[in-house]
Amino acid sequence: MYHKQIERFPDTFLFGASTSSFQVEGGQTSGGRGEALHDRSPKKAGITDFSTASDHYHRWEEDIDLFHELGLKVYRFSMSWTRIMPDGKNVNQEGLAFYDKIVDKLVGYGIEPLVTIYHFEYPSKLVDDFGGWLSPKSIDAYEEFANVLFTHFGDRVKYWLTINEQDHVIKISERLGLSKESEGVEFEGQVQQANYYMCVATAKVIKLAHEIIPNVKIGPAVNPMPAIPASANPLDVIASMTFNELSHYYILDLHCRGKFSPIHWKYMEDRDICPEVKEEELQLMAENTPDFIGINYYLNQTVAHSEKEKIELRGQGVFMEEEAGIYKLVENKEIPQTDWGWNICPEGLSIALMDVYNRYQLPMLITENGLGAYDEVVEGEIHDTYRIDFLANHLKQIKDCLSLGFPIIGYCAWSAIDLVSGREGMDKRYGFIYVNRTNDELRDLNRIKKDSFYWYQNVIQERGYSL
């Protein structure tokens, strides 16, 4: 489609970048931090060891100086639940003090802090005490944590994200405090119940934020992988629409409408895995909708109809290749992939933004988007042209959507600085700033600005004029 383009992104547009506490901070046992679920999970040797991560806990000052030099207008980060409430109940002043320093330094530089309340880092103690997100008690625990954050930081932090990628919490057993072996028929029901509790918790926390913080903006960060039909066969079109319902709209409909997506409800009914639902909780959701929707976009999927004529209980979490009788994911030769097999499809970002806006009419903020790649240091420099291409192509899609009038308030690339990838370790780098360590060797952890750093600095300065 041809349309006249805006020359530059609006001057209010929040160019930014993101991190999450457990992936970047390290300092696992410092400052009174308590144990989180991922500290307990079995480690893939050298890979998912978050004890030092990028050592941001000790180098936060140098890092924020670099974010300022990069020109960030917004910095998205999460506040570690276990640093602030080590046992999920009592407040640790040292934890609050750590984030005070970060928030004050950002604000001093005129960088808007965007805080994720919960990004995969759950206090183990709450799982031991009552089963974490599998219990309705988790709603109160999460509300209490949010209350501490809003009361303490609400004078300086106006932008908040409730839960990061809920779909990837509930469908990954260890993020719920369950073992891999516990995945099975019963797990299906637990997934749906946890999802529902998290939606109730989100609505309560949105309500609380609106009561406590003047001019607050709060919303969830979801991860749509918008499906494109594998062919012109209408069955593939229906399969791809259904995939979208079961992969992200099933959460967003509860957040933004206080209703279950009909396809999602029927899916649960057929499998006898419906959660326990209270009318007044749905009402609470309908009355406390987000101010904006955070979109984490990395990849899309190509989807075909599944010919199987039966209902299967999957018994396991996310990334299912086939949902019997509903859809199956297929290869798409038109779409290149990263070294980790993730589809690279910038247009998918436009599809997600257009679709989400058309369904909910809420402003959107891209909360994550980036390329995980192996980076090589050559004579002290990192020539990451592949990352520049990836980010430029995605930013062009955003410029296009802005030109069409879609309300997009900002863009946070993943990630501001190299950090430990959730599942793949340090080899899979995303940052504008290189951190000198590998999966197996900590080295000196020195910071090096990559070529993409200077490129993004220019994009921000000229507000995307050359894109």
Ligand code: BG6
């Ligand atoms: C998102 C998460 O799922 O994707 C991040 O919010 C994560 O925490 C990012 O790091 C990239 O995924 P991965 O597996 O490459 O680290």
